[in-house]
Amino acid sequence: MCRQARRTDVSDALALVTDAPAAEQIRFALAADSVRAAVTVQDGKVLGCCLYDAMGKGTVGPLYVEPGAEDIxxxxxxxxxxxxxxxxGYWYALAEGPGLADCPALVPDAxxxxxxxxAPQPSExxxxxxxxxxYLPLGEELEQEAADHVQAGRxxxxxxxPLASHRIPLIRWVAEEFGxxxxxxxxxxFERQPVSVLFAxxxxxxxQSQALLGFTAWGVSALGMTGPTALRPSARGTQLAMVLTDRCLRELRRDGYPYAILGGFGKRRGALRELPSAWAIPGSYPALFPRDPQEVAGVDD
Incomplete structure (x- = not known):
């Protein structure tokens, strides 16, 4: 039987490992406010333990199994x-750590x-x-603080x-400008702490609504996923969209994510050009954002 781990499983789970770092990871995962591990139990004994969020937020692994029980x-x-x-609250997970080198073979459908x-070319x-x-891996360079003002065109x-006091007028402005x-x-x-949206x-x-240019949000549709990034028409055609995206990615990296998911891209060749380590996830359509295919274009140059 596979189930969410319980704090009482810690001694059996520790019996699956022999090195001190692995034991410390298990103790931490099972002692968290929300236990971050799954276990397989047979006849009251833990046969395997799989941690998540242990290698960074949004990661699954390491996975430890009693010898002889691996295949099942x-x-x-x-x-x-x-x-x-x-x-x-996650939609994706990055499999890392011992026991997961062959993850695609373990769950080939997912x-x-x-x-x-x-690959170097966006089309590839x-x-x-x-x-x-x-999918975009987040490097350590994104942990550096970014300036609170930038040049975008002229x-x-x-x-x-924003602060809580900005909530109602900003939500009203977004509704009026973008739906x-x-x-x-x-x-x-705005429900998250700290607030997971930035405004330009x-x-x-x-x-002052006339001074607002756009916004970017993250972690609202799913954890580790960027939310909408939008600019009013007068601010388009500059690098401001990429500036907002960069700030969003920095926030995710500082929150402990080793990767980000940029959700629901229709016209994505431009993003793939700007982000050479990013790639489109096979099978990600329609998934989390079911939409009428007529609403978005498939590719752009």
């Missing part, structure tokens, strides 16, 4: 851990290998379909995290 237990255990992550060196990193989610643009769907995502971003303004203030 490992696929079940991996699926159980992934289901626990789905309940926790896993794809991560390219060590992505794309997939067929009206849209797709993009503008000096301020990138600001109620994205306004709902921004409202969800050309005067450093968020209480």
């Amino acid at each position: 237990v490992r696929p079940q255990l991996l699926r159980s851990a992934c289901r626990a992550m789905l309940r926790a 896993a794809v290998p991560v390219p060590v060196v992505p 990193r794309d997939v067929p379909g009206p849209w797709a989610d993009l 503008r000096t643009v301020h990138i600001l995290r 109620e769907g994205w306004a709902s995502e921004v409202e969800a971003a 303004t050309d005067n450093g203030r968020l209480d």
Whole structure:
């Protein structure tokens, strides 16, 4: 039987490992406020243990199994851990650590290998379909602080995290400019602590709607996933969209994610050109964002 681990499973789970770092990971995962592990139990004994969020947020692994039980237990255990992550708010997981080198073979219907060196051409990193989610590894350089103002064309643009007092007028502005769907995502971003949305303004203030240029959000549709990034028409045609995307990725990296998922890209060749280590995820359509295929274009140059 595979199930969510319990704190009482810790002694049996520790019996599966022999080195101190692995034991410490298991103790930490089972002592967390929300236990971050799945176990396989037979006759009251833990035969296997799969951690998640142990190698960084949004990761599944390491996986430890009692010798002799690997073939039967490992696929079940991996699926159980992934289901626990789905309940926790993730849509994707990066499999890392001992016991998971052959992850695509364990769950061939749900896993794809991560390219060590992505192909150089955007067309080679794309997939067929009206849209797709993009996978992007996040390097340590993104842990550096970014300036709170940047040059975008001739503008000096301020990138600001709003306060609770900005909530109602900013949500109203997003609804008026971009529709109620994205306004709902921004409202969800205000529910998180810290708030997971940033706004761009050309005067450093968020209480004047005429100064607002756009916004970017993350972690609202699913954990580790970027939300909408939108610019009002007067701000388009500059590098501001990529500036906002960069800030969003920095926030995810500082939150502990080793990767980001850029969700629901229709016109994605431009993004793949700007992000040479990103690639479109096979099978990601329609998944989390079911839409009418007529609403988005499949490719662009």
